[in-house]
Amino acid sequence: MRLSKMHLKTLREAPKEAVLEGHQLLIRANLIKQYAAGVYMFMPMGWRVTRKVEQIVREEMDRIGCQEIHMPHINPGELWKESGRWYAYGPELWRIQDRNERDFVLNPTCEEMFTDLARQEVSSYRELPFSFYHIQFKYRDEARPRYGLMRSREFIMKDSYSYDRDVEGMNKSYMEEWEAYERIFTRCGLDYRVIEADNGPIGGSASHEFCALSDVGESEVAYCPDCGMAATIERAECVDEAPAVEEMEPVTEVFTPGTKTIEDVCNYLDLPVEKSIKALMFVTYDNDLNPADYVAVFVRGDRQVNMIKLVNALNIPEHYIEFADEEEMGPVTGCVGGFTGPIGLKNCIKVVDSELVDTVNMCAGANKEDHHCTGVCYGRDYVGDIVVDVKRLEEGMPCPKCGTPVKHTRGIEVGQIFKLGTKYSESMKTYFKDENGNDCLYYMGCYGVGVTRTVQAIIEQSHDEKGIIWPMSVAPYHVIVTVINPADETQAAIASQIEAELEKHRVEVIVDDRDERPGVKFNDADLIGIPVRITVGKKAKDGIVEYKLRRESEMAEKTVEEAIQAAKDLFDAEVFGM
Numbered sequence: 215m216r217l218s219k220m221h222l223k224t225l226r227e228a229p230k231e232a233v234l235e236g237h238q239l240l241i242r243a244n245l246i247k248q249y250a251a252g253v254y255m256f257m258p259m260g261w262r263v264t265r266k267v268e269q270i271v272r273e274e275m276d277r278i279g280c281q282e283i284h285m286p287h288i289n290p291g292e293l294w295k296e297s298g299r300w301y302a303y304g305p306e307l308w309r310i311q312d313r314n315e316r317d318f319v320l321n322p323t324c325e326e327m328f329t330d331l332a333r334q335e336v337s338s339y340r341e342l343p344f345s346f347y348h349i350q351f352k353y354r355d356e357a358r359p360r361y362g363l364m365r366s367r368e369f370i371m372k373d374s375y376s377y378d379r380d381v382e383g384m385n386k387s388y389m390e391e392w393e394a395y396e397r398i399f400t401r402c403g404l405d406y407r408v409i410e411a412d413n414g415p416i417g418g419s420a421s422h423e424f425c426a427l428s429d430v431g432e433s434e435v436a437y438c439p440d441c442g443m444a445a446t447i448e449r450a451e452c453v454d455e456a457p458a459v460e461e462m463e464p465v466t467e468v469f470t471p472g473t474k475t476i477e478d479v480c481n482y483l484d485l486p487v488e489k490s491i492k493a494l495m496f497v498t499y500d501n502d503l504n505p506a507d508y509v510a511v512f513v514r515g516d517r518q519v520n521m522i523k524l525v526n527a528l529n530i531p532e533h534y535i536e537f538a539d540e541e542e543m544g545p546v547t548g549c550v551g552g553f554t555g556p557i558g559l560k561n562c563i564k565v566v567d568s569e570l571v572d573t574v575n576m577c578a579g580a581n582k583e584d585h586h587c588t589g590v591c592y593g594r595d596y597v598g599d600i601v602v603d604v605k606r607l608e609e610g611m612p613c614p615k616c617g618t619p620v621k622h623t624r625g626i627e628v629g630q631i632f633k634l635g636t637k638y639s640e641s642m643k644t645y646f647k648d649e650n651g652n653d654c655l656y657y658m659g660c661y662g663v664g665v666t667r668t669v670q671a672i673i674e675q676s677h678d679e680k681g682i683i684w685p686m687s688v689a690p691y692h693v694i695v696t697v698i699n700p701a702d703e704t705q706a707a708i709a710s711q712i713e714a715e716l717e718k719h720r721v722e723v724i725v726d727d728r729d730e731r732p733g734v735k736f737n738d739a740d741l742i743g744i745p746v747r748i749t750v751g752k753k754a755k756d757g758i759v760e761y762k763l764r765r766e767s768e769m770a771e772k773t774v775e776e777a778i779q780a781a782k783d784l785f786d787a788e789v790f791g792m
């Protein structure tokens with residue numbers, strides 16, 4: 215392929231709305247162009263990379279016997295009402311109507327359709343297990359689409375679904391997908407970690423995230439440097455500190471003027487912050503988004519509430535809860551903004567962090583302006599309606615598996631796998647017949663790879679100040695032949711020879727034969743990140759060219775034959791060999 219005939223419009227500067235380096239490089243290297251907020255067109259080089267990531271995913275799905283199909287992008291709202299997710303999914307679900315005002319959904323994920331497929335197509339245990347996948351554009355009406363392909367409204371995802379007759383079968387399918395995902399992300403050249411994750415709006419009993427480690431990732435990960443425990447912050451369990459053993463003191467109301475924060479009151483009363491109780495007030499909503507309940511959450515003063523653990527404890531979707539207006543709820547519940555405590559609070563659900571159980575002589579709000587109570591004891595003075603771990607696992611807190619202080623890091627979620635169990639087969643009444651003719655529920659798993667997000671994750675992990683450094687496996691082309699003077703007949707002939715011999719070996723080559731200064735050609739080659747550059751210049755008349763890998767700084771002079779062989783060997787090792 216001749217660069218002079220290709221469309222490639224690289225940019226010196228990235229637009230200012232692109233804050234992440236990966237997003238900037240996607241645009242500067244002319245891989246994508248924004249069409250609307252969070253909606254992108256893929257330009258020739260960007261589409262080639264995307265197709266290669268897709269192909270790796272496809273090969274690894276095929277290898278575990280998962281079959282490719284293609285589902286429609288729009289699916290009937292009735293299916294989503296049947297599963298309950300029409301209500302539970304929230305405003306990210308892209309709802310549309312046809313001319314007859316019938317509801318449809320632009321797929322964000324396809325559990326309903328795939329469950330319905332089993333309901334229509336499969337009836338006997340003899341047909342189990344089986345699994346399907348498809349690679350398709352997906353849609354999420356993000357409130358704030360940003361960071362390029364990391365949080366876009368239209369994106370490509372591979373999703374697969376496994377169907378088994380029991381838990382053991384589901385676990386086996388889950389492990390096969392897990393291993394396929396390890397191969398996919400290794401082949402894409404990513405440095406990733408597998409972490410325990412929350413099931414979120416997909417639901418089910420267990421889930422793992424495949425996280426490409428990156429400072430710019432949106433997933434917060436807690437991990438243990440000793441035992442290897444790794445989990446999203448939402449999911450990570452906390453170890454409760456044992457309560458102090460002390461004589462119970464009586465509850466005493468104390469005057470604490472103007473002390474609205476935990477720090478204020480602890481300073482004022484000269485108390486360690488772990489002897490205080492923090493209160494947070496929320497309001498929840500029902501399916502019609504009318505206010506349902508007030509919720510008071512209590513954690514130790516030095517802890518933070520983890521919203522995911524809270525909505526899981528309340529068994530409601532994430533978007534059905536928000537901070538309450540304490541003035542509005544004061545007359546109903548008795549709370550007083552900044553001075554709310556568990557004693558005497560009424561007409562609300564009290565969620566108490568498990569660490570507060572059996573604590574004594576704590577300081578809490580008195581539900582009275584400018585007053586707190588001391589001597590507050592769990593069990594004697596208050597109890598929780600729900601008692602559960604609702605706190606965040608902070609850096610330095612003990613690992614739930616081995617006790618070593620945990621560390622935090624960030625990652626880009628490029629894949630996630632879920633054990634769904636019977637969640638969807640139950641809500642959508644989907645059965646197969648067993649040996650005795652009994653109706654049995656399917657045990658399902660679902661598995662996603664963010665294809666377009668993976669493209670950006672690779673760039674976030676693999677670039678330098680000059681541009682992208684593609685791994686051979688997904689590079690838009692493997693080799694760029696830079697011709698210093700395309701008008702020189704010898705240089706042109708050698709470039710053609712290299713191109714022809716490499717293409718015979720299925721190595722993908724672009725020849726930069728543009729009438730541009732060498733500096734411009736080198737800059738573009740570095741920016742678009744082609745793994746191998748072979749420069750054909752003055753020494754071409756002696757059969758000598760320059761050979762350089764994008765990921766290394768040195769270049770070497772080689773004969774034309776040596777350069778061709780080196781490129782073939784690299785291709786065999788890093789593309790063909792995997």
Ligand SMILES: [Zn+2]
Nearest residue numbers: 438441613616
């Ligand atoms: Zn550990």
